[in-house]
Amino acid sequence: MSHLLLSMTVNGEAVQVAAPAHHTLLEVLRYKLDLIGTKQGCDKGDCGACTVQIDGVPQLSCLTLAVHAVGRAVTTVEGLGQQAGGCHPLQDAFDRWNAAQCGFCTPGILLSAEALLRRCAGREPTRLQVCEALAGNLCRCTGYTKIIDAVLDVGRQMAVAAAASAGEVAHAE
Amino acid sequence: MLRLPQFQVESPDTVEGVVAALQRHAGARVIAGGTDILPNLKHFLDTPPVLVSLARVTALRGLQRDDAAGLLRIGAGVTLTQIAEDAQVRALFPSLAHAAGIVASPVIRNMGTLGGNVNLDTRCRYVNQSEFWRGSIGGGCLKSEGNVCHVVPKGRNCVAAMSSDNVPVLISLDANIVLVGPEGRRVLPLADYFHADGVAHTLARPGEVTVELQLPLPAGPRRARYTKWSVRRSIDFPLLSVALRFDLAADSPHAEVLAAKVVVGVLGAKPRVVTRLDEALGKPLSDPAVARIVSEATHAQCKPLDNVPYEAAYRREMLRVYTRRGVEAMVAEG
Amino acid sequence: MPSEDRERDWQLGKVHRKVDAMERMRGVARYTDDLKLPGMLHAKILRSPHAHARIRGIDLAPALALPGVFAAVTGQDFKIPYGIIPWTPDENALAVDKVCHVGDGVVAIAAIDEDTANAACKAVIVDYEPLRAFFDPEEALAVRDREGTINPYSRKGNVSKHVLLEFGEVDAELAASDLVIEGDYEFGGTTHGAIEPHCAVALVEPSGILTVWSATQVSHYLHRELAKVLELPPHRIRVIQPPLGGAFGGKSEPFDLEFCVAKLAMKTGRPVKLLYTREEVFYAHRGRHPMKMKYRTGFTRDGKIKAVDARTILDGGAYSSFGLVTTYYSGQLLCAPYAFGTYRFDSTRAYTNKPACGPKRGHGSVQPRFAMEIQLDKAAVALGIDPIDLRRRNDIGANTQTINEFRVGSNGFLECLARVEAASGWRERRAKLGYGRGLGVAGSTYISGTNYPIYPNDMPQAGVQICLDRSGRARVFSGANDIGQGSNTMLAVITSEELGLPIEDIRVLSADTDLCPVDLGAYSSRITLMVGNACLDAASKLRRKVCESVAKRWKVPRDRVVLAGRMAIDREDPDRHVDSAQAFQWAEADHGLLGEVGSYNTPKDRHGEYRGGTIGASPAYSFTAHLAEVEVDVETGIVDVKKIWIAHDCGKALSKRIVEGQIEGSTYMGFGEALMEEHGVDPEHRGAHAGPSLLDYRMPTFLDTPELAAMIVEAPDANGPYGAKEAGEGPLHSSIPAIANAIYDAVGIRLDRIPFSPPRVLAALAERRRRELAGELSPHKPGPDHARRSA
Structure with missing residues (x-):
């Protein structure tokens, strides 16, 4: 089985990894790069546990060939905290809200949620927007309630921070 | 985990490169977003030696209005999320933006492309299962490794269902599909692209790749809508799928209907264009008779099969309800 | 086992970060x-x-x-x-x-x-x-020959287990009842669906x-x-x-x-x-058993339950799994929160050629609860009694005994009913909701662990070992399995409460048979009560040692020393305090290495004195009430659950949000079973699975799940640590019949079979319409809505 040498950026670092052409990004992340935070739940795109961001967009790593990540920037849950200097506000909010029970779906949900908040750009998302953005990620433990609470909590904080900094800008002007 | 069969991947930069690669490798398949083909390959429904990837073909990612040709051109590689969010699509073709925005799940829409969705393989409860599972029912069916049909006993023609959300809408909007193959480029009405064989349900020739969908710009006032039913509101295929389009004499739901088009999916392998809607013409869209005529014709002409979950009889009855409600909703929205 | 000589509740009932959640969210926990x-x-x-x-x-x-x-x-x-x-x-x-x-x-x-x-x-x-394969339990039971016997070890053909128990003269009481409700119910198979x-x-x-x-x-x-x-x-x-990554019994x-x-x-x-x-x-699999249930329930004119007669066939699949227990549970766990005058159940589990069924959250009792709560709703309608009032009238109360001789301690069921009644606006809103909308209520109970272990022995049911370190840390060793429900955090909260340490100073090492004391595992909702008690036992022993050493140095009585906020404090002179590390060092100097073990064994006076009378007995019972609001689309049969209010009596919530999460997660799981989940095989296709994937086995997504309003009720139980009882399984049960009863309230149809799929709802509506036209029934909720929607 011949291997390809694949170059991509993972969590901000340039990596080269050898893998056969029929391997998915999920396998390469988990078993070659030891980025075990990305989970495998259903084998084929039905659960969202394997969600990562590719060039900032949430995608299913179980349905992405590793070769398709070549030259692109992949962000996994390990990278989410790094971006924020250790712990992302979403991770902190999920912890405060007990939004992770078994935690197996959580990495994928965090990556979907982060993309939503980035798109909101300081506007507070509605409950429906949160549900729509996370509707590709199944959670079997929580009944979703605490997850929604946690995401809305961060959305509110970001909206407050955005309003405050807009106020400062206005003031400075 | 569920394993993929072994294959090689080629990633050309151009459409010509894709066509050449498909010619070079007998049995090769095209992969775009991967959300349809990879589950099917994990199920060993095919074992192509080579996948030809469209990932690097940037020419397929355009979405532009061509006023000279009177068309909106959507590259086959544009993702469903992009279509759902695109301002032009939302303004000119709201039923398409809506349909693209409720396919499967957000993550799948971020990956899946319009070209991929138009070419979505037909689906059946007896097909889209693992190789092991198909063995447990006695060795597959017409569309996999067997030679029987589990939906229509003694049937010799595969009735797996065309399950794309976008295809009925695109047909209702008179879309054309542009294919490029070894013999060059051809454009054909999407309505003529499908035929009633679930094993090979499109007229794409070997080595051809879908490069573009063309939507004629609206010539006058109209209302269009897509309505579907799936058990869940996400991570599900449609079990019922109806696209509606009414051309109107003026930009009002009370204006008279000049033309009506209804296209239904998730029946057999081919989407069905409902005929004999003439009775609705000339009546105001808001006349309840229009909704009744259209929904009765749909119900009479469309016969769902037990190829997807939930009773065919129920889904047939619901075609009437969903079609009527689709018209009523257009009226209510003004 | 309350411990009286301590500063109360400096940690209990608060919101806690879980001891092991952040590592999961950062992607470093190794599953x-x-x-x-x-x-x-x-x-x-x-x-x-x-x-x-x-x-x-x-x-x-x-x-x-x-x-x-x-x-x-x-x-x-x-x-x-x-x-x-x-x-x-x-x-x-x-x-x-x-x-x-x-x-x-x-x-x-x-x-x-x-x-x-x-x-x-x-x-x-x-x-x-x-x-020859058998997919129908009754067909399988009819076969007696060796050739048709599915399980190779079975000695009774395809009978996996049969239980018949009778308490009182059921037939006589049924005959003497003012009203007898008869119903046939069918609970389809469902599975756990843990994402890992x-x-x-x-x-x-x-x-x-x-x-x-x-x-x-x-x-x-x-x-x-x-x-x-x-x-x-x-x-x-x-x-x-x-x-x-999740389990739920699977x-x-x-x-x-x-x-x-x-x-x-x-x-x-x-x-x-x-x-x-x-x-x-x-x-x-090992998921929920499909059950066919035939119920006859006798009532007095004022709604009191005189007799319950249940016949149940359980479809067990190919192996026993926990089936012996399931068969008992299908009857034994029904005897609260309502007092029964008399009771008989006759349950038979069949082997069939399907994946084996076993315990899924609410083991064995979710199915009979579904039947029973609909029976009660039917009686309420027949007797013209408000469904919540009917349930109140039958409340079994606290410190009592069930008809099948189980001892019940604390009972917060009435408060659960009152909470959902008030929160939902039941009294004001129910009558005003037009045709198509409705409210439904249901109640339930569940065990906080099973009183007897799976294999008979006289050893403790739970053991915990705690060591204190001179750096001011505590190490807790427990065999208990944290499956996401938060049991490691529960142990940390109890240790924290007793020893005055913040949660982050406590390390919990669990579920390693070489390093931890034996624990029986995460099933039957046993961990908070049993392992919690063992932990409290060990931690309170250590607390006494530490307090004693501090008191000795301060020359004050031991009970003046309290441990809280990472300190030992003089209760009467709060300015006098030392940090925990110093206190532990004094104690280590006095006692040597600080380690204690704690054990818990169940009280042996909880069960009935008859064969099988121990199965289903528990040290304490939780209680739940669900109230669902639905809208039924009478043209499509689609049921839209708008909101579910849940009040759950967990005795004492040790960690508030974790308990709420259990209530919400349980209710969600019941909701999925009620509306969309189906686990079965296709008899027309050689017993192939109906769809073994997370696409075909439809679990509700973010967009499908209704708003869930969880309310904690606390009726502390003398047998629980600080009064705590279970919260992880009870709040699933009544979620399903509450939805069924709300559908009845909305459109007047009884759905006695799950899931309540659109075709089934539509068929029931058509049947009702036929009976209305035949003059057998009058229109349900007549009014403008009815005329418009059912046209």
Whole structure:
């Protein structure tokens, strides 16, 4: 089985990894790069546990060939905290809200949620927007309630921070 | 985990490169977003030696209005999320933006492309299962490794269902599909692209790749809508799928209907264009008779099969309800 | 076991960060499939495509000849049968002579990678002789001959278990009742759907010790069964449960993969991993038993329950699993929160050629609760009594005994009813909701652990060991399985409460059979009460030692010293305090290394004095009320659940949001069962699974799940730690009948079969309309809505 040498950026670092052409990004992340935070739940795109961001967009790593990540920037849950200097506000909010029970779906949900908040750009998302953005990620433990609470909590904080900094800008002007 | 069969991947930069690669490798398949083909390959429904990837073909990612040709051109590689969010699509073709925005799940829409969705393989409860599972029912069916049909006993023609959300809408909007193959480029009405064989349900020739969908710009006032039913509101295929389009004499739901088009999916392998809607013409869209005529014709002409979950009889009855409600909703929205 | 001499509630009932959540959210927690050992092989299991067949021969040679294949095992390597219930060892790790359902394991192969193992499985030649398969439990029960007997170890044909118990003169009381409601109910199969698939890894250490890492919720029982089947002394086996990705009962017994990785590791001398595909998880199953239930309930004119008569057929699948207990639970757990005048249940579990059923959240009692709560709703309508009032009138109360002689301690059921009634606006809104909208209520109860362990013994049910460190830390060792429900955090909260340490100063090491005391595992909602009590026992002993040493140095009585906020404080002179590390050092100087063990055993006066009277008895019972609001689309049959209010009596919430999360998660799971989940096989297609994937087995997504309003009710129980009872399973039960009853309130149809799928709702509406036209029924909620919507 011949291997390809694949170059991509993972969590901000340039990596080269050898893998056969029929391997998915999920396998390469988990078993070659030891980025075990990305989970495998259903084998084929039905659960969202394997969600990562590719060039900032949430995608299913179980349905992405590793070769398709070549030259692109992949962000996994390990990278989410790094971006924020250790712990992302979403991770902190999920912890405060007990939004992770078994935690197996959580990495994928965090990556979907982060993309939503980035798109909101300081506007507070509605409950429906949160549900729509996370509707590709199944959670079997929580009944979703605490997850929604946690995401809305961060959305509110970001909206407050955005309003405050807009106020400062206005003031400075 | 569920394993993929072994294959090689080629990633050309151009459409010509894709066509050449498909010619070079007998049995090769095209992969775009991967959300349809990879589950099917994990199920060993095919074992192509080579996948030809469209990932690097940037020419397929355009979405532009061509006023000279009177068309909106959507590259086959544009993702469903992009279509759902695109301002032009939302303004000119709201039923398409809506349909693209409720396919499967957000993550799948971020990956899946319009070209991929138009070419979505037909689906059946007896097909889209693992190789092991198909063995447990006695060795597959017409569309996999067997030679029987589990939906229509003694049937010799595969009735797996065309399950794309976008295809009925695109047909209702008179879309054309542009294919490029070894013999060059051809454009054909999407309505003529499908035929009633679930094993090979499109007229794409070997080595051809879908490069573009063309939507004629609206010539006058109209209302269009897509309505579907799936058990869940996400991570599900449609079990019922109806696209509606009414051309109107003026930009009002009370204006008279000049033309009506209804296209239904998730029946057999081919989407069905409902005929004999003439009775609705000339009546105001808001006349309840229009909704009744259209929904009765749909119900009479469309016969769902037990190829997807939930009773065919129920889904047939619901075609009437969903079609009527689709018209009523257009009226209510003004 | 309250401990009186301490500063109360400085941690209890607060909101806590879980001790082990952040590592999961940062992606560094190692679940079983995240383990990677040098030289590790990967195994796959070849499974039966037949629902019932004899194995005439297996040819492994073509598989073993493939490069990269290391070893194969078959049923011949595992001839000792096992079973989670010691009385019913009726399955083998791999099929020995016959296969009993599609997906039964036949051969396991270890290879260099999964692709090679799969290729090897394909190369194996198995010669099957297909046998007649049974998919209907009643058909299976009718067969008496050996040929038609599904389970190879069964001695009673296809009867897996039969229980008949009667309390009082049921027939006489039914005859004397003012109203008898008769109903037939059908609960379809559902499964757990934990997002993490089962996975196990085995390694033979250089010392010869066999280590098995497994995504299990019962390390101890797995440990015992491994020893039995592999014929190894238990002390030569170590079982470790890594962080677990959900279980819900689906990982509460040994599965083929654990035996296979162990044996293959022993054969090859290399570590071996086996990860189920999602499809295999569906074949492993052990989900909720489909039940057909026939109920007759007798009432007085004022709504008192005089008699309950239940006949139940349980569809067990091919193996017993916990089935003996399930069969009892199908009757035994129904006797609260309502007082029954008399009661009889007759339950029969059948073997069928399907994946085995077992315990799913609310084991055995979710199905009868569904029937019972609809029976009550029907009676309320017939008697013209408000459904909540009818339930109040039958409340069994606190400190009492059920008809089947179980002792009930605390009981917050009335408050649960009052809370959902008030929060939903039941009194004001219910009558005003037009046709198509409705409110429905239901109540339930559940055990806080089963009073007797699975294998009879007189040892404690739970043990915890705690060590204090001179740095000011506590280490808690517990065999309990944290499956995401938060039991590690529960232990930290209790230790924190007792020893005055913040949660982050407490390390919890759990579910490693080499390092932790035995615990029976995460099932029957036992951990908070049982392991919590054991933890409280150990922690309070340590607290007394620490307080004593501090008091000695301050020359004050011991009870003046309290531990809180990482300090020892003089209660009467709060300015006098030392930090915890200093206090621990004084205590270590006085007592030597600070370690204590705590144990818990159940009180033995909770059960009935009859055969089977111990099964279902518990030290304490939780209570729940659900109130659902629905809108029914009468044209499509689609039920839209708008909101569910849930009030749950957990005795005492040790950690507020974790308890709410259990209430919400349980209610969600019931909601999914009510509306969309279906686990079954297709009898028309040789018993193939109806759709073994998370696409075809539809679990509700973010967009499907209604708003859930969880309310905590606290009726502290003398048997619980600080009064705590369970919260993880009870709040599933009444979620389902509350929705059914709300549908009735909305449109006047009874859905006596789950799931309430649109075609079923539509069929019931058509039937109602037919009866209305025939003059047998008057219109339900007549009014403008009705006329418009049912036109």
